[in-house]
Amino acid sequence: MKTISENRCFGGVQGVYSHDSSACGCDMTFGLFLPEEAETGPVPVIWYLSGLTCTHENAMVKAGAQKWAAEQGVALVFPDTSPRGEGIANDEAYDLGQGAGFYVNATQSPWAPHFRMWDYITDELPRVLFNGFEVDEDRQAITGHSMGGHGALTIAMSFPGRFRSVSAFAPIAHPTASEWGRKQFTAYLGADESKWAAHDSTLLMRTRGFDGPVLVDQGAKDQFLHLLMPEALAEAMAARRQNGTFRMNKGYDHSYFFVSTFMEDHIGFHAEALYG
Amino acid sequence: MKTISENRCFGGVQGVYSHDSSACGCDMTFGLFLPEEAETGPVPVIWYLSGLTCTHENAMVKAGAQKWAAEQGVALVFPDTSPRGEGIANDEAYDLGQGAGFYVNATQSPWAPHFRMWDYITDELPRVLFNGFEVDEDRQAITGHSMGGHGALTIAMSFPGRFRSVSAFAPIAHPTASEWGRKQFTAYLGADESKWAAHDSTLLMRTRGFDGPVLVDQGAKDQFLHLLMPEALAEAMAARRQNGTFRMNKGYDHSYFFVSTFMEDHIGFHAEALYG
Structure with a gap:
């Protein structure tokens, strides 16, 4: 593992590290914020999975999460x-290929050799x-934005x-049921839709919760909104009697301005579970 | 109007009053909590509509709302x-007739002469x-429990x-779509279901919000839960992009122990809108 950078941040350290990933067959980079308390022993962790086009860096610099994590x-x-x-498959579209792993293990050509983000996030990076x-x-919790929200919910x-x-x-x-999904699942997992169900939060909420x-x-x-389809998840959560809250927030769009506005609530929500 | 009782309560006054109602063709009783601030001028108001079998008294003594309203x-x-x-139609069932007005104006015999709770709540009692x-x-807000939650949402x-x-x-x-509704709407409004739609929160959320x-x-x-059908409303709220929060709370039942647990949040929620 290689340390790319470490910066003091809200009393702790914001680090960026890279390592040789066997799941993805390439070097992978991740950000890690450790609060001051990590100097004296293990601390709970919140995974933050990012959305389309993002690297490890976007949320790290734009979501404003470190202040609340430090608190x-x-x-x-x-x-x-x-x-x-180089040498890793890609597509000209922003929503397929590099920056758009969708948190699945690809089984189809040309994606199968490297696009194994499910194994990377659930097995290799945890180790x-x-x-x-x-x-x-x-003491782990998980969250994410857009494609990363999909990843967080399906993995959890x-x-x-x-x-x-x-x-x-x-x-x-x-x-x-959305073009943010059907296109990518067809490419990564193939046309057999029975293989897709394990990667749909609404379907998992209906069957597992x-x-x-x-x-x-x-x-x-x-x-x-038409691609995200939040109403399907809201219905599934309520129908399952899932312990949970679904909030529709007037006036907010899809940006990090939205994410950062509600970050304090999310970190507080997870902290309550992690320390409960 | 007749004062039945007035008690000092959290610095204000919890009163009970009765009056001759022209909407309902009988004496009607209501509770009113006025905070200390009402001694010097008009204050905002939250309507609390109660559920099946309740009178004006149940929530007044069991919901624990006055503390937060006073604050x-x-x-x-x-x-x-x-x-x-006496002389007012009734039914042996707990969910029809007296104690079960469902916040509609009945058009069918034997209910039509007195069961006009829609007009009473939306017109006469406000005056x-x-x-x-x-x-x-x-500066008005409205809430309610069970049948009263139905009333609050449909009236709002x-x-x-x-x-x-x-x-x-x-x-x-x-x-x-529920036996808490179909039975009463048939009795009060008749078999023509087109007359029912104005009294269904899920349908109103879909068409108006x-x-x-x-x-x-x-x-x-x-x-x-099977009679309340919250998943239909949760889906309709999200599909409409209704500014709002739907919370499913683990372990809580239908009682006033549930209502009182979340009363502080609801009064705070309304106060933010009333003073905003």
């Missing part, structure tokens, strides 16, 4: 959204994190017991 | 849920209130501009 004494990990580099830093594996529901709480900002909530609290925030002026 | 300087009005008395007490007609959406905010505790959310913030709390262990 709560929790770490934040900011993974990249796909494999990257890197828990072996290399003062982060407590028994797929690993019962691993995460104490899950939240999402404007998640891609029903990708098997989450054994802990859920918080979803959505902007009512989000320019991508 | 915020807002009045609370607690109407009865139906006409009452009594604003003429007789230091309550500010320009039917009088745009009257209420700055609306909330509900475990509302009967989709009565045209509410021009202000909405807060709905529901208990996940509510014994009446």
Whole structure:
């Protein structure tokens, strides 16, 4: 593992690290904020999964999360959204290929060799994190924005017991019914739609739910509402009697201005579960 | 109007009054909490509509609302849920007739002469209130529990501009599709279902929505979930992009123990709109 940068931040350290990823077959970079408390022992951690076009860096510099994480004494990990580099498949569209891994293991050509973000986020990066830093594996929570909200919700529901709480900002909530989903699942997973269901938050909420609290925030002026389909998830959460809150916030769009506005609530929500 | 009782309460006065109602053709009783601030001028008001079997008294003594209303300087009005008395139609069932007005104007025999709770709540009682007490007609909010949550939501959406905010505790959310609704609407309004749509929160949310913030709390262990149908309302709120929050609260049932737990949040929510 290579340290790319470490900066003092709200009494803790904002680091950026890279490592050779066997899941993705390339170097992968991630951000990690450790609060001051990590100097004396393991701290709880919140995973933040980013959206389309993002690297590890966008949320790290724009979401304003470190202040609240420092107050709560929790770490934040900011993974990249796909494999990257020369020799790795890509597409001209912003929503396929590099920057658009969709948190799945691709099975189709040309994506299968490197696009294994599911394994990277759920298996490889956790080992890197828990072996290399003062982060407590028994106290994890997960959140994300847009494609990352999709990742957070699907991963949380797929690993019962691993995460104490899950939240999402404007998640891609029903990708098997949306062009943000159908296009990518066809490319990465193939045309057999039965393979897609494990990667749709609304379908997972209907069949499994989450054994802990859920918080979803959505902007009512989000320019991508027709692609996100929040109403499907809201209905599924209520129908399942899922312990959780779904908020539709007047006037907010899809940007980091929206994310940063509600970040304090989300970090506080997770801290309550992590310290409960 | 007759004063039945007045008690000092959190620095203000909890009163109970009765008056001759022309809408209902009988004496009607209501509770009114006025905070200390009402001694010097008009204060904002939150309407609290009660559920099946309740009178004006249940929420007044069991919901624990006065403490928070006193802190915020807002009045609370607690109407009865139906006409009452000898010579007024009734039914042996707890969910039809006296104590079960459903906030509609009945058009069918034997209910039509007295069961006019829509007019009573939206027209007659407001005049009594604003003429007789230091309550500010320009700053109104409305909430309710169960059948009263149904009343609060349907009335708020039917009088745009009257209420700055609306909330509900475990509302009967989709009565045209539930046996808490179909039975009563058939009795009060007749078999023509087109007459029912104006009294269904989910249908009104789909067609109109509410021009202000909405807060709905529901208990996940509510014994009446199958009759309340909160998932229909949650879906309609999200699909409309309604400014609002829908919370499913783990472990809570349908009782006043649930209502009182979340009362502080609801009074605070309304106060923000009333003073905004």
